[in-house]
Amino acid sequence: MTENIRMGIDLGGTKIEGVILAGSPDTFEILARRRVPTEAAGGYNHIVDRVTGFIRQLADEFELATPIPVGVGMPGSLTRDGRVKNSNTVCLNGTQFRKDVSQVLGQPLPFANDANCFALAEATMGAGNGYALVFGVIMGTGVGGGIVYQGTLWEGGQSLAGEWGHMILWPNSDQECYCGQRGCVETYLAGPCVEKRYREATSTSCTLATIIEKYSRREQPATEHVSNWLDNYGRALANVINVLDPDIIVLGGGLSNAAPLYDEGRAAVARYVFNNELLTPIVPNQLGDSAGVLGAALLVS
Numbered sequence: 001m002t003e004n005i006r007m008g009i010d011l012g013g014t015k016i017e018g019v020i021l022a023g024s025p026d027t028f029e030i031l032a033r034r035r036v037p038t039e040a041a042g043g044y045n046h047i048v049d050r051v052t053g054f055i056r057q058l059a060d061e062f063e064l065a066t067p068i069p070v071g072v073g074m075p076g077s078l079t080r081d082g083r084v085k086n087s088n089t090v091c092l093n094g095t096q097f098r099k100d101v102s103q104v105l106g107q108p109l110p111f112a113n114d115a116n117c118f119a120l121a122e123a124t125m126g127a128g129n130g131y132a133l134v135f136g137v138i139m140g141t142g143v144g145g146g147i148v149y150q151g152t153l154w155e156g157g158q159s160l161a162g163e164w165g166h167m168i169l170w171p172n173s174d175q176e177c178y179c180g181q182r183g184c185v186e187t188y189l190a191g192p193c194v195e196k197r198y199r200e201a202t203s204t205s206c207t208l209a210t211i212i213e214k215y216s217r218r219e220q221p222a223t224e225h226v227s228n229w230l231d232n233y234g235r236a237l238a239n240v241i242n243v244l245d246p247d248i249i250v251l252g253g254g255l256s257n258a259a260p261l262y263d264e265g266r267a268a269v270a271r272y273v274f275n276n277e278l279l280t281p282i283v284p285n286q287l288g289d290s291a292g293v294l295g296a297a298l299l300v301s
C-alpha cells in the first residue's frame with residue numbers, strides 16, 4: 001500500500017498540470033503526471049470546473065480514496081479576504097477561487113503562488129535539499145522568489161516574503177513597474193524589460209538569450225546591456241543576502257540557464273554583499289519545469 005498520497009495542481013494560463021506523489025520528503029515517488037488545457041477563455045466558472053474536474057478525474061483514474069489532499073499553485077497571490085490578485089489569468093483576479101474550488105471538492109485547499117511552490121520543491125526535492133534556509137529565485141518574464149526554512153514555506157503575514165522583484169533598486173529610475181512603483185528589481189532583471197531597453201537603444205529586437213550570446217562574443221552594445229543586467233542582479237541579490245543570509249540560493253525561471261549569472265553575476269553579488277567574501281552557493285535548479293507542480297503537492301502538510 002502506497003503511503004501519504006497527495007496531489008499537486010499547477011494552474012497556468014494555458015495548461016493545468018497535475019501530479020500525484022506518494023511517500024515522504026526523502027523518498028517521494030511520482031505516481032502520475034498529467035496536463036490538460038486551462039481553456040481560460042471560457043471564463044471563471046469554466047476554470048473552476050476544469051480544475052475540479054481534473055482533480056476528480058485523476059483521483060478516479062488511479063482509484064484513489066477521496067478526498068485526496070490537494071495543494072494548488074498558480075501565479076498571483078490572495079488578498080487578506082481571500083481574493084486572487086496579480087494573476088496573469090486575468091479573469092481569476094478578484095475572485096474567491098480558492099474558496100470556490102475548496103467548496104466544490106469539499107476539502108481545504110492549501111494554496112501558494114508559483115514562486116513559492118518552486119522554492120518549496122527545490123528545497124525539499126531539488127538543489128536546496130539538505131540546506132536549512134533556502135531562497136528560491138524565479139527570473140524570467142517576471143522576477144519573484146520564495147523562502148523555505150527547514151522544509152517549511154515562509155510566506156509572511158501579508159504573503160510578501162521573498163518578493164525581491166519589487167524591491168526598489170533605483171529610486172530615481174524612469175523604469176515604471178506594473179506594481180505602480182519605479183525602478184523595481186524586476187524592471188532591471190526580467191527578460192522583457194532588458195529586451196525593451198536593448199530595442200530602444202539599438203532599434204533591433206533580440207531575445208535576452210541572443211543578447212547574452214552577443215555578450216559572450218564581446219559584441220557591443222550587447223556587452224554593455226548584459227554587464228548592466230549582471231551588475232543589477234548583483235546589487236539586488238546582495239540585498240537579499242544581507243537581510244536573509246540563506247544557506248543556498250536556487251535559481252529558476254527561463255533566465256536561470258544563463259551561464260553568466262553563475263560567474264560574472266556571482267562576482268557582482270560578491271561586490272555588493274556586506275562581507276569581504278561570498279560564501280552563499282548560487283546554483284541552478286534541479287527540477288526544471290516540474291518544480292511548480294511538485295511544490296503544489298508539497299503544500300499539503
Ligand SMILES: [Zn+2]
Binds near residue numbers: 178179180181184186
Ligand atoms: Zn514593482
